[in-house]
Amino acid sequence: TYRPVDAIVTDHPLVAVRADLVRRRLCRELPLCGLSPAAVAAYLARRAGGAVPAELTEFVADRSDGNPFFMVALIDHVLARRVVVERAQGWALPDPAALPAAGLPDTLRETLEQQADLLDAATRAVLDAASVIGMDFSAQAVAAASGSDLERSEDLCDALVRQGRMLHGAGEAEWPDGSHGARYVFRHALYRDVIYARIATSRCRRLHLAVGERLERGFAGRTDRVAAELAIHFEQGRRPERAIDYLGEAAQNAQRRFADREAMVYVDRGLALLATTPESLERWLRELALRLTEFGALFVTMAYRDPEFAVFAGRVRELCRNVGDAPIVVFALIALFAFELLRGHFETACDYADQAVDLCDRIAPMFAAYGHAAVGLSRCYRGELDVARRNFEAVLQESWPASFPMSFDPGLNALGGLAESILLQQGFPDQALAHAETMRARAEELGHPFGRAWAETVLARVYVQRQQPESAILHADRALEFWGQGGLGPQLQLRCAIVCDWARVRLGLAGDATSGLRALLVSFPDRAGIMLVTAFHLMVAEVALLEGRLVDAQQLVDDAQVLMEETGERIDESEILRWRARLVLARDGTAAHPAADLYLRQALEIARGQGARWYVLRAAVALG
DSSP states (O other), X not given: OOOHHXXXXXXXXXXHHHHHHHHTTOOXXXXXXXXXXXXXXXXXXXXXXXXXXXXXXXXXXXXXXXOXXXXXXXXXXXXXXXXXXXXXXXXXXXXXXXXXXXXXXXXXXXXXXXXXXXXXXXXXXXHHHHHHHOSEEEHHHHHHHHTOOHHHXXXXXHHHHHTTSSEEEEEXXXXXXXXXXXXXXXXXXXXXXXXXXXSOHHHHHHHHHHHHHHHHHHTTTOGGGGHHHHHHHHHHTTOHHHHHHHHHHHHHHHHHTTOHHHHHHHHHHHHHHHTTXXXXXXXXXXXXXXXXXXXXXXXXXXXXXXXXXXXXXXXXXXXXXXXXXXXXXXXXXXXXXXXXXXXXXXXXXXXXXXXXXXXXHHHOGGGHHHHHHHHHHHHHHTTOHHHHHHHHHXXXXXXXXXXXXXXXXXXXXXXXXXXXXXXXXXXXXXXXXXXXXXXXXXXXXXXXXXXXXXHHHHHHHHHHHTTOHHHHHHHHHHHHHHHTTTTOOSHHHHHHHHHHHHHHHHTTSOOSOHHHHHHHHHHHHHHHOSTTHHHHHHHHHHHHHHXXXXXXXXXXXXXXXXXXXXHOOOTTHHHHHHHHHHHHHHHHGGGGHHHHHHHHHHHHHHHHHHTOHHHHHHHHHHHO
């Protein structure tokens, strides 16, 4: 056996002998492939004489790429540094995070550096540029960074590929600017790591900047495809403003792929980098853009009273004061509106919604749909049904640019508000169902799991109010399936869990559900937001009454009354009064008619004032 790289770089006679034997068909070469992950695991288990942590096996297989020499050197290194501890039962890994921090073994680094030292200066320059780009790279970028022309760069890389040294060929790269070039990949990550570590700091900075500027030109108009790479190059090239812009673009790309937690990583990096730049209007505008991207990710991944929301809102308020009137402030006001609405501060939320509409009227009419959606939601929960409906229907008559996260899509909000609340209460259950189905179709078109789960939750709620438990549980289960795809916060899960238990009790499929549901309601404001919290209390009160737990039902209605007074959410005010009448009669019988009649007359008056014909009918039928 022999190592082709060693034979070539030392001009060993074996190279010529091998070539002659192969030409004369007197020998056959059997290349040795790298060890498979299973073979690496088997080696580690045998050497440890027992159990091996899965993290260690994965790390060694990945870092060594199955190269036996690299594998043994890595294991010897982490054992010598006590990152891995030998025990009687096998190996232990006290801190998995210490594995990547352990660095390279000196023997391995020296071996790789010796191979790099044997290269000529032009080839080293090309490999330096390649290591700055990453594990795989195109000749266009290498040529721009190394100062070599494209053909020369390809010739040098092709020579390494033919010799089996450091690089593999990987096809061809075509960029949007029409340029073509060969693609290559380092044969092993350790080659790239060692070469990159040898580059002087100032030169490394210049190389990153050159690569970033060439990528920017090559992908002009399509930088979304390489935004994360551009961010790295401009950050390392000490161009923080450009890096921040591309981190924001990378975060938005992640959100389009429904990777909201990944988006938050990019936002955090952008905010950290932004903190290194001087205070200015430009900095505030950049931060506001990042914060609004952050809002979209927080909305679908966090509980609504998570401390991160409060930090976000406080900073956005400050930025709005600093920036003044600007189109982006419309979205900042919408985010603050949503924050206050979810926390049950309805008056403050209404104020932000009105400010958004006013700003749209003055400087950003193209974003009017967002303002109307916010006004519709705020007025809906206050029980101002006609005002809410006008604003929601205005949204559906308009078009709007996709400039804000899906979590506040005007169309979804308008359709959901009309279906779940307005049309049902105004006495149009079939129209409500049709709007809910239209919402589901739009959510499917947008594709985000949160939007699809939200639409199914609205359908479930519509069927609850239509007293159709079979359909309600069907759509609640579908919503939970989307939630189960991962990465989503607890908001919709909690609502659907309540709907499912309500439906099972109504269908006689479950019993003794009240205690569990009351426990869910305790966490409702923190995890699911305060909106419709009174409606869900009344759903659980119905479950309690069906289970014969009159005291629990009374407490749930009392709690709904308290929450209504605390928050100002009056959309179900007449229903709370109707339920009081129902419970009085259940407790005291016909002797309680005068008290029940009073509650029902109050419910009738409030429902008429709100234009809630569905609730008017319910109160009138109960009144007799």
